[in-house]
Amino acid sequence: MTNPNTLAALLERIKRKAPEYFDILTAETNEEFDKAFDVVLGQAISSLERQSNNYKRLDEVGLSGVLATALSIPGLTVTPEAHSNGHVDLLIMADHSVPQFIKLAEAKIHRGYGWHAKGLSQLFGRYTTGRETRGLLISFVKQMNISGATKEVREKMDERSPCCQQGKTSDHIFKWSFLSKHAHPCGDTLEVGHVGCNLFVKSK
Template sequence: MSNLERQSGNYKKLNEVGLSGVLASALSIPGLTVTPEAHSNGHVDLLIMADHSFPEFIKLAEAKIHHGYKRHAEGLSQLIDRYSTGRETRGLLISFVRQMDISGAIKEVREKMDKYSPCSQQGKTSDHIFKWSFLSRHAHPCGETLEVGHVGCNLFVK
C-alpha cells in the first residue's frame, strides 16, 4: 500500500480497476496468489489466496475510489452480501482517497458506520494497527460473523 502512496502521481488517471490491478501486482509474492477481477458470485476486485494453506486462507477485497460514507457502505454491501460466501477469512474494503485529509475522510466513514451499523454490523468498529484503517464485524447470511478490514490508501496529489 505504501508503495502506491509514494508513487501516487503515477496513478492519478487510473480508475478503480486499474488501481486494483496495480495493488494486485504489489501484493503478489511467492506463496500468495492475488487475482484481480476474480469470480466469487460476481467480479470481486481482488481474490487473495495463500497457496497450499490448510485450512484455506482466502480474502476477498473490494476497492473503491473514496467518495464518502454512502459509496463506502455500497462497497461493503457488495463485499458481504454479494461476493462473500462466508467461508473466507477477513474481508477487505480498500478506499483509494484522492482528496486532501485522508485521516479525516476515514474517521468520518468510521463514525458513520458506528452510527448507522450498515450490513448488520455487530457493535462498534475497532482500531487496526495500520494507519487510516479500522475493523468491523458483520452478521453474514451464512450465520457466521465476517470481519472486514477497512484500509485507506492515500493517493492525494497536489
C-alpha cells in the first residue's frame, strides 16, 4: 500500500519544483487549463524570442515545429499539422484528462491584417468544432515595431468584426497580444487568443 505521507510529499515536491506541470495535470475546468497553459505558452514564446536569430530563415511550418517542441512538456501532447476538419498547425491535448482539454493553434508570419484575418478564419471557421478550449492564433512578427503591428490588427478587428466577432477585443496577459470572442455555429460564443512573438532580427 502506498504511504499517504510519501504521496503527499511527492505531490508537494512536484508542485514546488514544476508548478506549470502540476497545474496542467490538475486542471478541472477550461478556465483552469487555459490559465495553466498560458504559463507554458509564455515561456515558449519568450524562448523563441531570445533565439530569434536562429530562426530567421524558417517559414511558418518550421516556426510552428519549433513552437510545438517548446510546448511539449509532461502532461501535454502537441501534434504539428494535425487533422481537425483540415490541417491545423498545432493540436494540443492534455494527457489523461477528464473532461478532455483540447486546444487548436494556427500560426502565421505577420503580413498585416488580411493575413491575420485569414488565419482566424481558418482556425475558427474551419478547424474549430466548438469542443475545444480557447483557440490560439500565433503571429510571428519578423518586422520592426511588433507593438504597432499588433495595435493595427486589433483596431481593424474591432472595426470589421471578422468571424462573427462579439464586441470589442480585450487585453491578454501577454504583451503584444489580445483576446477576441466569436459566435460559433455550435451555438456558443468562443474565445481566441491572439499572441504576438517578436522575431525581428536587426541587420548587422
